[in-house]
Amino acid sequence: MISNLINRKIFTLLKVQYSNMLEYRVEIALWAISGIIPFFMLNIWTNNNLNESINISETLLSRYFLCAFFVRQFSVVWVVFSFEEDSLMGKVSPYLIQPLNPFFRYFAQHLAEQITRFPFALIIAFFFFIFNPESIWIPNLGILLLSIVSTFLSFLIQFLIQSIVACLCFWTEKASSIERLLFIPTLFLSGLLAPVVSFPTYVKSWIYLTPFPYLIDFPANLLSGNETNIIGGLIMQILWIFILFPLFKKIWSEGTKKYTAMGS
Amino acid sequence: MVQNIIDVRNLSKSFDISSKEPGLKGTIKHFFRRQTKSLKVIKDISFEIKEGEIVGFLGANGAGKTTILKMLCGLIYPSEGSILVSGYLPFRRKENFLKNITLIMGQKQQLIWDLPPIESFYLNASIYDLDKFEAKKRIKKLSEMLEIDEELFIPVRKLSLGQRMKSELLAALIHQPNILFLDEPTLGLDINAQRNLRKFLQKYNEETNATICLTSHYMKDITSLCKRVICVHEGAISYDGKLDLLLKKLSPVKEILIVCRSEEDAIKLENSGFSVKNKIKNEITIKIENNSITSSLKTILNNFDIEDLFINEPPIDEVIGKVLIKKDYDI
Numbered sequence: 001m002i003s004n005l006i007n008r009k010i011f012t013l014l015k016v017q018y019s020n021m022l023e024y025r026v027e028i029a030l031w032a033i034s035g036i037i038p039f040f041m042l043n044i045w046t047n048n049n050l051n052e053s054i055n056i057s058e059t060l061l062s063r064y065f066l067c068a069f070f071v072r073q074f075s076v077v078w079v080v081f082s083f084e085e086d087s088l089m090g091k092v093s094p095y096l097i098q099p100l101n102p103f104f105r106y107f108a109q110h111l112a113e114q115i116t117r118f119p120f121a122l123i124i125a126f127f128f129f130i131f132n133p134e135s136i137w138i139p140n141l142g143i144l145l146l147s148i149v150s151t152f153l154s155f156l157i158q159f160l161i162q163s164i165v166a167c168l169c170f171w172t173e174k175a176s177s178i179e180r181l182l183f184i185p186t187l188f189l190s191g192l193l194a195p196v197v198s199f200p201t202y203v204k205s206w207i208y209l210t211p212f213p214y215l216i217d218f219p220a221n222l223l224s225g226n227e228t229n230i231i232g233g234l235i236m237q238i239l240w241i242f243i244l245f246p247l248f249k250k251i252w253s254e255g256t257k258k259y260t261a262m263g264s
Numbered sequence: 265m266v267q268n269i270i271d272v273r274n275l276s277k278s279f280d281i282s283s284k285e286p287g288l289k290g291t292i293k294h295f296f297r298r299q300t301k302s303l304k305v306i307k308d309i310s311f312e313i314k315e316g317e318i319v320g321f322l323g324a325n326g327a328g329k330t331t332i333l334k335m336l337c338g339l340i341y342p343s344e345g346s347i348l349v350s351g352y353l354p355f356r357r358k359e360n361f362l363k364n365i366t367l368i369m370g371q372k373q374q375l376i377w378d379l380p381p382i383e384s385f386y387l388n389a390s391i392y393d394l395d396k397f398e399a400k401k402r403i404k405k406l407s408e409m410l411e412i413d414e415e416l417f418i419p420v421r422k423l424s425l426g427q428r429m430k431s432e433l434l435a436a437l438i439h440q441p442n443i444l445f446l447d448e449p450t451l452g453l454d455i456n457a458q459r460n461l462r463k464f465l466q467k468y469n470e471e472t473n474a475t476i477c478l479t480s481h482y483m484k485d486i487t488s489l490c491k492r493v494i495c496v497h498e499g500a501i502s503y504d505g506k507l508d509l510l511l512k513k514l515s516p517v518k519e520i521l522i523v524c525r526s527e528e529d530a531i532k533l534e535n536s537g538f539s540v541k542n543k544i545k546n547e548i549t550i551k552i553e554n555n556s557i558t559s560s561l562k563t564i565l566n567n568f569d570i571e572d573l574f575i576n577e578p579p580i581d582e583v584i585g586k587v588l589i590k591k592d593y594d595i
Contacts, residue, residue: 012390016376016383023378094374094436097337097367099359100391257341257355260279261334 017112032120035072038065041193054198062135063224071219073121074114075155079106080179083166093261147223153237154215160244170255191217211240269475270313275345277306307499318476320490328499329479333445337367366441370451375420381431382416392439406434426457446478462488483581514583517551519576525569533568
């Protein structure tokens with residue numbers, strides 16, 4: 001019954017947020033276009049024949065970067081910025097006295113944005129295939145489903161990491177500057193600029209202990225059909241969620257005690 | 265016997281405030297060594313509020329009224345003391361407690377800016393576990409009470425301030441809370457919108473027996489809604505009791521403008537021992553203490569030839585203004 005109620009709340013939140021997001025469809029199209037970093041990286045890699053150094057064909061590499069683009073489109077998170085603004089402007093106050101954690105609102109906002117973004121991402125992929133017809137492939141259904149699960153888990157990990165950072169607003173007020181520190185390892189270690197396999201072995205062994213390669217590298221490899229440890233990757237994603245969720249709950253509970261409801 | 269729904273004992277709240285000296289030197293000093301001090305904004309206050317009461321919190325800007333409301337609804341954590349609201353510790357924010365209360369802050373909105381208010385109403389309804397049928401019924405009833413109709417379907421950003429405020433109220437009351445915390449609910453509204461809002465709150469209180477805690481700088485809000493007021497001065501309670509008793513205490517005399525038939529009568533009255541404020545031709549203004557007003561008027565009417573008289577109440581804002589700058593009113 002409890003899960004039914006939560007589902008109903010989330011479903012309504014999602015519906016309302018989706019209607020809200022449709023008001024911003026032009027902005028969302030632009031955001032989708034702004035996420036084409038992987039295609040620039042693909043260009044750099046192929047023009048310099050860097051794929052040969054990691055024994056991966058040009059076709060597989062282009063599929064990897066297309067998948068990295070897709071995973072990024074459906075796992076991008078900005079909760080720290082929304083929460084920081086709402087917290088500083090006092091907008092969080094009415095949400096705090098409702099029987100639903102305010103982070104569910106942000107969660108629904110992100111999901112609604114992803115749904116709105118989906119057709120634009122497909123259009124971009126369509127153009128990608130026109131210019132790279134050799135990269136066209138159809139992943140098998142099982143792999144596709146696992147990739148969707150893995151991308152969602154990646155989104156959850158990023159959402160939890162940013163939510164933890166967002167809660168620091170209760171102490172520092174400018175938590176987004178901490179997020180900017182995290183942006184650097186996320187950019188370099190997640191697989192957005194280069195597949196993690198291209199890193200030296202001793203660096204890789206450390207990287208795989210962090211949550212970063214499970215954000216883009218693992219789901220993108222999975223979807224593009226590159227060799228990857230599927231079970232190990234999924235276990236690591238779930239493990240990180242199990243580590244981050246209690247941490248978020250703890251920091252949320254301590255943080256709200258510090259809340260001063262400023263700006264309201 | 266009516267039960268206490270809010271019970272506050274020895275409540276205090278302190279905030280850590282950082283201060284910075286002006287100029288570049290101050291900025292550099294502030295960057296390397298931040299000076300913070302603890303500021304006690306609420307100082308050991310205690311009070312109770314009974315179910316169905318409408319209580320006005322009065323005080324100057326920064327006196328601590330809003331901080332008290334924020335602690336009562338569980339938004340901020342008290343530093344010392346205890347609060348029980350409807351049997352719950354507010355800060356724990358238990359679901360049943362949250363379903364019983366609402367907080368409305370003038371000009372702070374929970375409605376989704378780009379969507380019509382109706383979307384926010386249904387969202388709130390689902391957050392408070394109301395089914396669609398019940399939500400529809402309540403939206404209809406509240407929108408009738410608030411006299412809003414087609415505004416429900418217009419994006420919030422296109423509504424006037426008054427229409428937005430009414431929609432905010434509807435959103436905040438859809439779950440039919442028993443306790444309303446209203447922080448300056450009429451802020452920025454025109455006179456008609458203020459009056460309508462007051463009428464609505466009065467009606468809501470009568471129909472649901474809801475308890476209302478209200479802060480406002482518009483004295484009309486306080487005088488037309490609250491029988492009881494709690495005056496807050498620098499974080500402490502300076503008066504807690506009936507509003508009319510406070511007004512009597514603060515304005516013990518009434519001014520009476522008497523229009524005499526002739527100037528001679530006015531001169532006779534001027535010299536008859538009453539405290540005279542001013543005299544212009546045949547019009548004379550005298551001050552009479554509240555407790556002797558009947559006997560004094562009898563004497564005047566029996567002994568002087570009076571054409572007309574007017575009893576002037578001192579302006580309420582002026583009277584209440586006195587309470588905002590004084591520490592203690594012992595009634």
